[in-house]
Amino acid sequence: QVQLQESGPGLVMPSGTLSLTCAVSGVSISSSNWWSWVRQPPGKGLEWIGEIYHSGNTNYNPSLKSRVTISIDKSKKQFSLKLSSVTAADTAVYYCARREFGVNFDYWGQGTLVTVSS
Amino acid sequence: DIQMTQSPSSLSASVGDRVTITCRASQSINNYLNWYQKKPGKAPNLLIYTASSLQSGVPSRFTGSGSGTYFTLTISSLQPEDFATYYCQQSYSTPLTFGGGTKVEIK
Numbered sequence: 001q002v003q004l005q006e007s008g009p010g011l012v013m014p015s016g017t018l019s020l021t022c023a024v025s026g027v028s029i030s031s032s033n034w035w036s037w038v039r040q041p042p043g044k045g046l047e048w049i050g051e052i053y054h055s056g057n058t059n060y061n062p063s064l065k066s067r068v069t070i071s072i073d074k075s076k077k078q079f080s081l082k083l084s085s086v087t088a089a090d091t092a093v094y095y096c097a098r099r100e101f102g103v104n105f106d107y108w109g110q111g112t113l114v115t116v117s118s
Numbered sequence: 119d120i121q122m123t124q125s126p127s128s129l130s131a132s133v134g135d136r137v138t139i140t141c142r143a144s145q146s147i148n149n150y151l152n153w154y155q156k157k158p159g160k161a162p163n164l165l166i167y168t169a170s171s172l173q174s175g176v177p178s179r180f181t182g183s184g185s186g187t188y189f190t191l192t193i194s195s196l197q198p199e200d201f202a203t204y205y206c207q208q209s210y211s212t213p214l215t216f217g218g219g220t221k222v223e224i225k
Contacts, residue, residue, distance in 0.1 A: 036214075038162075045205065045216055045217075045218050045219045046154075046156070046162065046205055046207075046216040046219075047216070048213060048214040048215065048216070051212075051214075059212040059213070060213075061213045061214075062119070062213060063213075095161055095162075097161075099209070099214075102209065103150070103152070103167060103168060103209050104152040104164055104167040104168075104173075104207075104209060105152070105154070105162065105164060105207070106164050106167075106173070108161035108162060108163075109161065110160075110161055111160075111161055
């Protein structure tokens with residue numbers, strides 16, 4: 001079955017760079033899907049961060065675009081998120097997800113809490 | 119960006135009640151509207167895609183309808199496991215956007 005698993009530091013210093021990786025199993029990362037990052041700050045709603053296709057094409061949320069980089073490593077079956085110049089406002093649970101055929105998020109990782117604090 | 123507005127933001131209901139949540143888009147999104155259920159500590163779970171298609175494994179008491187700018191999610195008979203927060207999400211264009219959520223609480 002399709003599984004996604006986030007990994008990365010749970011604590012990031014202010015002004016530092018948040019780095020997360022999502023390992024994909026049970027499906028080819030080169031299939032016709034977009035691979036996304038979504039976050040949820042404590043007590044708030046869901047926010048789409050951006051996504052990548054196996055070709056390397058990306059889409060980013062304009063509100064974060066200047067700070068976000070999403071990359072893919074097909075040989076390792078994983079994709080990654082880097083968010084620079086983080087502040088406390090970036091504290092959130094970060095999810096990776098598959099956007100099936102560019103329509104809906106049908107598979108999600110379990111989520112990982114990243115706290116920005118000194 | 120396409121803004122998604124859900125109402126109500128919260129509601130209280132009893133087991134067995136019929137519940138309807140609405141979602142409005144700031145412009146037409148055809149039927150590119152998905153619904154998710156979110157429980158604390160869990161990842162969102164896809165319920166309905168393309169406005170009215172039931173995701174595999176989701177109980178039939180969940181139905182979605184609408185097109186253009188107005189959409190609804192209906193739970194025909196609320197069950198104890200349905201108490202959660204529900205989000206709509208448009209996939210018509212990037213940036214992908216979610217509604218603010220509707221928290222369904224026990225009356």
